[in-house]
Amino acid sequence: MSNPVSLEDVPFNRFHRLLALRSSGGSFVDGYVLSIIGIAMPFLVPAMNINSFWESLIAVSALVGIFLGGFVGGSLTDRFGRRAMYFVGPILFTVCSVLQLWVDSGPGLFILRLLIGIGIGFEYPVATAFLVEFLPKKARGPRLASLSIYFFAGAAAAYMCGQALIEAGGAEGWRYALASTALVSGLLLLIRKGTPESPRWLISKGRTVQAERIIRQIYGQGFGLRNLPEHPKPAKLSVRSLLHAGYGRRMFFVTTFWTCSVIPVFAVYAFAPKVLDALHLDAQWSAYGSMIITLMFVVGCFVATWLVNAMGRRSLLINSLLWSGLALLLLGSFSEQSSWLTVALFAAYAFFIGGAQVLQFIYPNEIFPTEIRAVAVGLGTSVSRIGAVVGTYLVPMSIQSIGIGHTLYFAAGITFVGLVVSWLMAPETRGVELCKASSLAPQTGPARQPSASPLHKAT
Missing domain, CATH: 1.20.1250.20 (MFS general substrate transporter like domains)
Known part of the structure; x- marks a missing residue:
C-alpha cells in the first residue's frame, strides 16, 4: 500500500539520527585537527629545529588545504556521488595523523598538514549535502546548524587531550598529540560504514531504480520516488x-x-x-x-x-x-x-x-x-x-x-x-x-x- 507522505515531512527517525551523527562526527574531527596543531606547535618547532618560514607555512597549511579540497571535493562529490566521497576525509585524517609520529622536518609536516586540510575541504560539501538531501525539512536547519557546535566541541577536546598527551609523553608528547586524531577519525570511518547513496543524487544522474530501492530500504515498502519531492529528470546543470x-x-x-x-x-x-x-x-x-x-x-x-x-x-x-x-x-x-x-x-x-x-x-x-x-x-x-x-x-x-x-x-x-x-x-x-x-x-x-x-x- 502506497504512502502519500512526502519524505520531507516524515518524523525524524533512527536513520536520520545516525546520519546526523555520521556527518557531525566529521565536524568534530575538523575542529580537533585544526586546533591540535596550535597546542603542539610550541613543542615541535624546537624539537625539529624549524625556522620561522616553515613555522608560518605549517600554521596556514590546513587552511590552504581546505581551499584546495573544498572546490575539488565539491566537484567530485557532485560527479561521483556522496557515498564515495564520504570516506575520503576520514581516510586522509587517519593516514596523515599516524604518519606524523615519524615526521622529522618542516616540509614533511607541511605536506601532511596540507593533506589533512584537503580532507577537511572534502568534508564540508559531502557531509552537508548528505544531511540536507535526507533530512525532513523541519530538522534540516537545526541539524545543519549544529555542525558548528560539533566543530567547537572538537576544538575543546583537542585542547584537553593534546595537553594531557604532551605532559604524559615527555619530549615526544607533541607527536602523540598530533597522531591522536587517528583514533577519532578511525572511529568516524567505522560509524560511516553502511551509509547508502543519496536518492536525490541518483535521480539527478537518471538512476531512478537504485533511488527507489534505497528509499524503500530506509523508509519501508510503502514509500518510493513518488514520496520524494525532487524533479524526476536530471537538469542540465554544471x-x-x-x-x-x-x-x-x-x-x-x-x-x-x-x-x-x-x-x-x-x-x-x-x-x-x-x-x-x-x-x-x-x-x-x-x-x-x-x-x-x-x-x-x-x-x-x-x-x-x-x-x-x-x-x-x-x-x-x-x-x-x-x-x-x-x-x-x-x-x-x-x-x-x-x-x-x-x-x-x-x-x-x-x-x-x-x-x-x-x-x-x-x-x-x-x-x-x-x-x-x-x-x-x-x-x-x-x-x-x-x-x-x-x-x-x-x-x-x-x-x-x-x-x-x-x-x-x-x-x-x-x-x-x-x-x-x-x-x-x-x-x-x-x-x-x-x-x-x-x-x-x-x-x-x-x-x-x-x-x-x-x-x-x-x-
Whole structure:
C-alpha cells in the first residue's frame, strides 16, 4: 500500500539520527585537527629545529588545504556521488595523523598538514549535502546548524587531550598529540560504514531504480520516488551554472556573506590574546577574556541553532551581521576604556556572529539544486578560506601599523558589507521543500512570509 507522505515531512527517525551523527562526527574531527596543531606547535618547532618560514607555512597549511579540497571535493562529490566521497576525509585524517609520529622536518609536516586540510575541504560539501538531501525539512536547519557546535566541541577536546598527551609523553608528547586524531577519525570511518547513496543524487544522474530501492530500504515498502519531492529528470546543470544567471547571483551572495563573517572570526579567534593585549588588558584579564570569548562563540551557535526555524534564515542572518558588526564598531570606539567593557563587547560579538556561522552550512545546501549542491558548498568553503588566510595574516601587521581601534573599524566594515549583501539578496527558505528552495522559479506560499524580528518589517 502506497504512502502519500512526502519524505520531507516524515518524523525524524533512527536513520536520520545516525546520519546526523555520521556527518557531525566529521565536524568534530575538523575542529580537533585544526586546533591540535596550535597546542603542539610550541613543542615541535624546537624539537625539529624549524625556522620561522616553515613555522608560518605549517600554521596556514590546513587552511590552504581546505581551499584546495573544498572546490575539488565539491566537484567530485557532485560527479561521483556522496557515498564515495564520504570516506575520503576520514581516510586522509587517519593516514596523515599516524604518519606524523615519524615526521622529522618542516616540509614533511607541511605536506601532511596540507593533506589533512584537503580532507577537511572534502568534508564540508559531502557531509552537508548528505544531511540536507535526507533530512525532513523541519530538522534540516537545526541539524545543519549544529555542525558548528560539533566543530567547537572538537576544538575543546583537542585542547584537553593534546595537553594531557604532551605532559604524559615527555619530549615526544607533541607527536602523540598530533597522531591522536587517528583514533577519532578511525572511529568516524567505522560509524560511516553502511551509509547508502543519496536518492536525490541518483535521480539527478537518471538512476531512478537504485533511488527507489534505497528509499524503500530506509523508509519501508510503502514509500518510493513518488514520496520524494525532487524533479524526476536530471537538469542540465554544471559547474558553470554557478557563474551565470540566477545561480551566479546566489553564489555571489553565499561567498560574500560567508567570507565577510569568517574573516573577523578567524582574526578574533586566532589572535584573541594579542588583540586583548593591544586593548591594554592585563595578563589576567586577557586570559579570562580569551576563555569567555571562546565560550560565547559556542553559546552563540547553540542559540542560533535553536532560532534558525523560529526566526527564519533571512532574519537570523541579517540580525547576526548587524549586531556583531555594531559590537566591533563599539570596540573600536571604546578601545581605551575599561577592561570589563572590552571583554563584554568581544563576548557580544562572539555571541551574535553565531547566526552567520551556522548559516554558512545551511544556505548553500538549500538554495542550490542536487546537481551542483556540493560544488557550491565547496566553492563557498574555498573562497571563505582565502579571506581567513588573508585576515589571519594581516591582523598582527594591522595592529602594529594602524592601531587596534582602526583594525576593529576595518573588521566592522567587512561585517557590514556582508550585512548589505544579505539585506539585498538573502532568501527565506524555512519550511520550503528542498527542490523548491533550490529552484530559480518564484516561491509561493506561507514559507515566503518573513518571520517577526526587529528588522524584518524593513526588509
